[in-house]
Amino acid sequence: MAKKFHSVVIGGGCLGIASAVSISRHLKRVNKDPSSVCLIDKRVLGGGLTARHSGIVRSANADPYAAKLAKIAADMWLNVKHIWDVELEADRFGAIWIAKKDKHGTNKKWDKLESEMRKLGVRFNKIPFDDALKLVPDFVKVNEDEVFYYEPDALQYDPAEVRRALYEAVKRSQISLMEKTEVLGFKKNSLDKISEVITSVGSFECENVINAAGAWSPTIFAKLGLAIPVSVEPVYVVNWLTSLAEKNVAMPIIADYVNRAYFRSWRDGEIHMHQPRKRAIQETSTAFAENPLAMLGADFINDPSNQAIGYSQTRVYEDISKKRFANVAQTVFSSGYRSFFDITPDLRFILGPDPKINNLCHCLGSGQAFKFAPALGEMMAEFVVDKGPLCEIGNKFSISRFDNDFMENFWKRVSGTQHSLEIEGASL
Ligand SMILES: Cc1cc2nc3c(=O)[nH]c(=O)nc-3n(C[C@H](O)[C@H](O)[C@H](O)COP(=O)(O)OP(=O)(O)OC[C@H]3O[C@@H](n4cnc5c(N)ncnc54)[C@H](O)[C@@H]3O)c2cc1C
Structure with missing residues (x-):
């Protein structure tokens, strides 16, 4: 029989790792099994875009919700021992x-x-x-x-030190880590939920799936008929x-x-x-x-x-x-x-529950994810374990905004006269 997990996190970049660690720690807090979280990466942890970030954490952002989240994340970085149970030192030169x-x-x-x-x-x-x-x-x-x-x-962080700390956090939180394991598809049940994640080493049953596969998301989730607007x-x-x-x-x-x-x-x-x-x-x-x-x-x-x-x-x-x-x-x-x-087309995150698949939660960064990692990890834990205030911010970045006329209007703006995304200052 397929092994069953509370949560399967797809993608072992900074967002997937942060999500898996936070979910595991929240499960422990509510007396559930912390090892009931599976983190899957087709290669190695931190080998996707996370291998390339500049280690910069800063909050000023023209999108007020992103700025609010960045401020929460920056405070968490300074207190990361409490979030991930690891020590990490930053340079603090502003x-x-x-x-x-x-x-x-x-x-x-x-x-x-x-x-x-x-x-x-x-x-x-x-x-x-x-x-x-x-x-x-x-x-x-x-x-x-x-x-x-x-x-x-x-x-400013040293990315190599962050990666080592993230491995340590995964180890300490007892997550089932599956590197070099590729997610190939899904089984869906009659309740529009993912019942099994099919991988290169077998299938896993799950209550929740977190999509932290970043730029790979469109290919992976096309198999469920979902269009994830990431390029x-x-x-x-x-x-x-x-x-x-x-x-x-x-x-x-x-x-x-x-x-x-x-x-x-x-x-x-x-x-x-x-x-x-x-x-x-x-x-x-x-x-x-x-x-x-x-x-x-x-x-x-x-x-x-x-x-x-x-x-x-x-x-x-x-x-x-x-x-x-x-x-x-x-x-x-x-x-x-x-x-x-x-x-993404509007350079904002895709976060939170998918409106079409009832137990799928997205956690995609839109080009500037590293600095948000601890806050987005905590947000995913709140979505799937114990609802909290971060869910409210996450809902501002729901994938549902891309439904209906969004892309049509997007292309109209491309050919029109208004060319700004009004998001200058939303940086890194
Ligand atoms: C040059 C550069 C500098 C940057 N500097 C900063 C910075 O200073 N501060 C900042 O906040 N951000 C920065 N960023 C952005 C940041 O690097 C990314 O936003 C972040 O790393 C994305 O993390 P992620 O976890 O979403 O995705 P990724 O790290 O890309 O993780 C996705 C993972 O999914 C895995 N995967 C894919 N398909 C499958 C499958 N089928 N099955 C299993 N696993 C799969 C991949 O192997 C990969 O590991 C920078 C980016 C670049 C390119």
């Missing part, structure tokens, strides 16, 4: 956002964001040029025609090796909207950079028009052998970096790779 001054000497959009963040308790404040100068190392160029906002509570957008990463003698000041994260790039200090004396997700609807829409996942699935584009970065792309990044860093011209290309953001 983040500086930089934009060109408009003709009024400010950035109206970010001024508005500043006042909205204040209402949510997110510290995101405009700072004068002289303060910005003091916050960054000597080799970072800041200019009088730029405007600066400071988010002091932004955190991928390429992004390149470069790490520059700099002189350790120059690293005289701790460097905050630099969210450089003048040159459209994020920078942070990385491992041992490197500057890590990549560009943000595209925001204009016409750019975002190409990911859905081409629909690369429909043909070959995220496997093709996420294959490790398909992730090299070319010379010309490195030069583009070098040109961008030289505008912000005085020391990059004499520096060394250390490493670089291509990766992908998993994006």
